[in-house]
Amino acid sequence: MRGLYSGTLSLVRFILRRDRVRLSAWVLGIASFTVLCVPLLADMFGTQEELQGMAVLMQNPALTAMVGPVYGLDNFTVGAMYTNSMLVLMAMLTGVMNIFFVTRHTRHDEELGRLEMIKSLPVGCLSNLAATMFVAVKSNILLALLIGFGIAAFGVESMGLSGSLLFGTAMGAAGLVFAAATAVFCQLCSNNRTASGLSLAFLLGAYVLRAVGDVRAETLSLISPLGLVSRAQVYVENYLWPVWILLGAFAVFAVLAFILARARDLGQGVIPARPGAHHGGRTLSSPLGLALRLCRSTLLAWVAVVVIFGVMYGSVINEVDTFIEGSEMLQAMFTAGGGDSQSFTDQFVSLLMMIMAVVAAIPVVSLMLRIWGEEKQGYTEQIYSTGISRIRLFGVYLGTAFAASVVLQFLSILSFWATASITSDTTPSFGVYLQAAMNYLPAMWALLGLTAALVGIAPSKTAISYGYLGFSFFAVYVGTLADLPDWVLGLSPFYHIPRLPEEEQAWAPLAVLTGLSALLMALGFISYRRRDLRSG
Amino acid sequence: MIIASTDNLIKRFGKFEALKGINLALHEGEVFGFIGPNGAGKSTAIRVLLGILQASEGTAQIFGKDAWKDAVEIHKRVAYVPGDVSLWPNLTGGEIIDLFTRLRKKSGQTRRAQLIKQFDLDTSKKCRTYSKGNRQKVALVSAFASEADLYILDEPTSGLDPLMEQVFRQCVQEVKAQGKTVLLSSHILQEVEQLCDRVSIIRQGEIIETGTLQELRHLTRTSITVQTERPLEELGTQAGVHDILTEAEGTMFSVDTKLLGQTIEYLGQHGIVALECTPPTLEQLFMRHYE
Numbered sequence: 001m002r003g004l005y006s007g008t009l010s011l012v013r014f015i016l017r018r019d020r021v022r023l024s025a026w027v028l029g030i031a032s033f034t035v036l037c038v039p040l041l042a043d044m045f046g047t048q049e050e051l052q053g054m055a056v057l058m059q060n061p062a063l064t065a066m067v068g069p070v071y072g073l074d075n076f077t078v079g080a081m082y083t084n085s086m087l088v089l090m091a092m093l094t095g096v097m098n099i100f101f102v103t104r105h106t107r108h109d110e111e112l113g114r115l116e117m118i119k120s121l122p123v124g125c126l127s128n129l130a131a132t133m134f135v136a137v138k139s140n141i142l143l144a145l146l147i148g149f150g151i152a153a154f155g156v157e158s159m160g161l162s163g164s165l166l167f168g169t170a171m172g173a174a175g176l177v178f179a180a181a182t183a184v185f186c187q188l189c190s191n192n193r194t195a196s197g198l199s200l201a202f203l204l205g206a207y208v209l210r211a212v213g214d215v216r217a218e219t220l221s222l223i224s225p226l227g228l229v230s231r232a233q234v235y236v237e238n239y240l241w242p243v244w245i246l247l248g249a250f251a252v253f254a255v256l257a258f259i260l261a262r263a264r265d266l267g268q269g270v271i272p273a274r275p276g277a278h279h280g281g282r283t284l285s286s287p288l289g290l291a292l293r294l295c296r297s298t299l300l301a302w303v304a305v306v307v308i309f310g311v312m313y314g315s316v317i318n319e320v321d322t323f324i325e326g327s328e329m330l331q332a333m334f335t336a337g338g339g340d341s342q343s344f345t346d347q348f349v350s351l352l353m354m355i356m357a358v359v360a361a362i363p364v365v366s367l368m369l370r371i372w373g374e375e376k377q378g379y380t381e382q383i384y385s386t387g388i389s390r391i392r393l394f395g396v397y398l399g400t401a402f403a404a405s406v407v408l409q410f411l412s413i414l415s416f417w418a419t420a421s422i423t424s425d426t427t428p429s430f431g432v433y434l435q436a437a438m439n440y441l442p443a444m445w446a447l448l449g450l451t452a453a454l455v456g457i458a459p460s461k462t463a464i465s466y467g468y469l470g471f472s473f474f475a476v477y478v479g480t481l482a483d484l485p486d487w488v489l490g491l492s493p494f495y496h497i498p499r500l501p502e503e504e505q506a507w508a509p510l511a512v513l514t515g516l517s518a519l520l521m522a523l524g525f526i527s528y529r530r531r532d533l534r535s536g
Numbered sequence: 537m538i539i540a541s542t543d544n545l546i547k548r549f550g551k552f553e554a555l556k557g558i559n560l561a562l563h564e565g566e567v568f569g570f571i572g573p574n575g576a577g578k579s580t581a582i583r584v585l586l587g588i589l590q591a592s593e594g595t596a597q598i599f600g601k602d603a604w605k606d607a608v609e610i611h612k613r614v615a616y617v618p619g620d621v622s623l624w625p626n627l628t629g630g631e632i633i634d635l636f637t638r639l640r641k642k643s644g645q646t647r648r649a650q651l652i653k654q655f656d657l658d659t660s661k662k663c664r665t666y667s668k669g670n671r672q673k674v675a676l677v678s679a680f681a682s683e684a685d686l687y688i689l690d691e692p693t694s695g696l697d698p699l700m701e702q703v704f705r706q707c708v709q710e711v712k713a714q715g716k717t718v719l720l721s722s723h724i725l726q727e728v729e730q731l732c733d734r735v736s737i738i739r740q741g742e743i744i745e746t747g748t749l750q751e752l753r754h755l756t757r758t759s760i761t762v763q764t765e766r767p768l769e770e771l772g773t774q775a776g777v778h779d780i781l782t783e784a785e786g787t788m789f790s791v792d793t794k795l796l797g798q799t800i801e802y803l804g805q806h807g808i809v810a811l812e813c814t815p816p817t818l819e820q821l822f823m824r825h826y827e
């Protein structure tokens with residue numbers, strides 16, 4: 001039995017050595033972002049009245065669907081507000097970190113044949129998985145501690161050390177559930193893309209489950225790792241039981257992964273690969289056909305994601321209306337401010353649309369990056385040797401990503417509007433919503449342009465695109481809660497988009513962003529044509 | 537006619553000079569061997585010729601066109617098998633062969649079927665599950681199923697079994713019979729000896745020899761074992777004679793192949809009783825250059 005795990009510690013050291021930059025960047029990045037949001041939010045509210053007012057606002061179903069339920073209303077504190085606005089999203093981000101980490105060291109290494117070399121050494125058959133899980137546990141513990149002590153160091157009154165440690169622990173525990181679930185998916189599928197796709201789908205599923213659960217049926221939230229983190233009621237009751245459930249789920253998934261890993265052969269999945277076609281279908285006769293074939297499942301998955309998001313957020317609009325009608329205080333607030341309850345709903349619709357646009361921007365960036373992924377793997381060299389020009393190949397991926405941005409935005413807003421208008425009778429016309437969604441296209445194109453330029457100029461630095469996308473999201477997200485300087489917010493292309501229906505339409509920023517992205521894309525074209533292909 | 541050529545081709549990666557001014561010329565209809573130790577720059581030179589890498593200095597041309605600027609035009613008449621064949625893990629071999637042959641446009645379905653049969657390839661398997669040799673077969677089938685004027689093959693047989701290697705040699709001979717040109721980089725000397733008309737040896741980014749195998753042989757030494765009636769006293773002073781060893785069964789020495797004639801003449805003057813003359817193998821030739 002011991003033989004199964006021999007050499008694990010050397011592999012742990014090896015993983016840490018290989019990943020020292022990447023993993024530290026993730027852990028430090030997440031930790032410092034979480035911690036640095038504390039002063040931003042804490043400084044915003046002077047009086048208890050202001051806080052109490054915020055508490056009422058945060059209870060509205062749109063926000064609840066987005067970030068989870070509010071606790072501690074009787075005596076609302078900065079801590080309770082912070083937990084509500086941060087915990088679920090940060091737990092998600094930790095989940096993403098764990099998913100990427102585990103796939104990289106298990107299925108990805110296996111697919112590239114690296115694991116074969118490691119397994120030929122005197123190490124046990126489960127050592128690599130064990131080492132990966134060990135490092136995952138260590139990283140999540142480190143993250144929890146950094147966050148716990150980091151937040152407590154600000155000495156905000158309602159955010160003591162034990163609560164802060166619970167905050168970090170809830171994030172880490174949720175992260176571990178995703179790490180172990182990913183390990184299971186990596187045993188099930190023999191293909192890295194499918195494994196990471198399923199793991200990310202699991203993460204999104206957990207998010208949607210808790211969104212529905214938090215607004216409608218709480219039981220659903222209790223079976224979602226992301227719903228459980230909220231139930232710890234950090235800084236209010238500081239419950240530990242959700243953390244125990246998360247750790248239990250982690251243990252179950254981890255054991256399952258080890259059992260599956262033991263039962264299968266290297267390079268195979270538990271689900272065996274089926275034989276395919278002897279001949280290529282008609283689509284497989286042009287670079288575009290190939291690109292669509294390769295991205296087919298990714299594209300379909302993202303269509304599903306944006307439609308689910310659209311339906312989920314769309315169904316909340318009705319609840320926002322009821323929420324305002326039911327609260328005299330809010331209605332008084334709006335009439336006093338010269339607005340009406342419709343403008344309150346509009347505000348949330350605008351926010352939801354921004355978030356849906358950022359989500360839809362992820363596949364747009366990833367489709368463009370696909371051309372670099374293909375190049376790195378050594379596939380492009382052969383395509384290129386058949387007389388396909390670089391411009392054409394680049395154009396295929398850029399065009400696909402561009403088309404995807406339009407289609408995904410359209411589908412997302414269609415599903416949002418359809419659900420909203422079925423469930424609520426105050427929904428504006430489709431035209432208004434459509435324009436609101438299409439307004440975000442220039443911002444998505446700017447990201448696409450940046451990615452294209454990076455692929456041409458500095459392909460090994462393409463991770464910047466995702467970093468920038470993440471920054472853009474958080475700049476706008478934190479920007480709605482706290483006062484960030486305009487220049488910081490302005491770095492995000494999404495900030496410049498007129499937010500319909502809340503704001504007036506403005507064409508100038510859209511034109512500028514479109515021009516900028518066209519420029520970046522042209523830069524990408526030119527430099528991609530000029531540089532050496534990386535091969536093998 | 538020159539099909540492909542490089543002129544003082546230099547390729548740098550940062551400060552590292554992978555190719556230090558190489559000159560190559562492939563004539564129409566010949567099979568040109570490109571050999572050299574690991575890391576010598578074979579694949580780099582091939583990639584520059586394919587316009588995948590850009591020359592730092594000097595020129596690379598195929599069909600009289602610039603390898604970098606006119607890559608697309610050139611590639612319409614080129615078939616390439618890369619050194620490391622990487623294939624999309626979720627496509628089948630058959631799908632990939634179809635993709636490549638369709639992209640190259642000129643190819644026939646009968647040729648495809650014939651090659652698949654010859655190479656004994658199961659085209660319904662996903663590439664993820666192929667062995668190295670099978671991946672290579674996919675690349676070879678799609679290259680030979682296309683009608684090209686120049687075949688660039690970078691170590692195409694490194695994973696094939698001897699039987700499949702035989703099939704590969706047939707394929708090369710077939711395209712050669714059609715007057716096509718082949719650039720073959722290889723470590724398998726027997727293969728080079730059997731297939732190639734001319735050979736270039738590259739080492740550390742420099743071409744150190746080019747010529748037909750006959751010509752290259754002349755650059756090496758022939759081993760001789762001889763028994764004569766009269767002792768060979770002045771043998772050591774003969775031009776081109778090396779490593780003399782006298783034993784009971786006779787005298788052994790090696791001689792520069794191009795001076796073989798005059799050495800035999802000298803031996804004849806001493807009354808030859810027995811003579812054994814071993815021509816240099818390509819192996820010896822390489823050993824001398826590789827070291």
Ligand SMILES: Nc1ncnc2c1ncn2[C@@H]1O[C@H](COP(=O)(O)OP(=O)(O)OP(=O)(O)O)[C@@H](O)[C@H]1O
Pocket residue numbers: 549552554572573574575576577578579580581619
């Ligand atoms: N992109 C690159 N960056 C830096 N150095 C490179 C790069 N590509 C190749 N080299 C270096 O150039 C040299 C030549 O490599 P090349 O792949 O051409 O060798 P080769 O003759 O094909 O060897 P082998 O017989 O092993 O295939 C090697 O020293 C290699 O390390």
Ligand SMILES: [Mg+2]
Pocket residue numbers: 578579580619690691
């Ligand atoms: Mg090579």
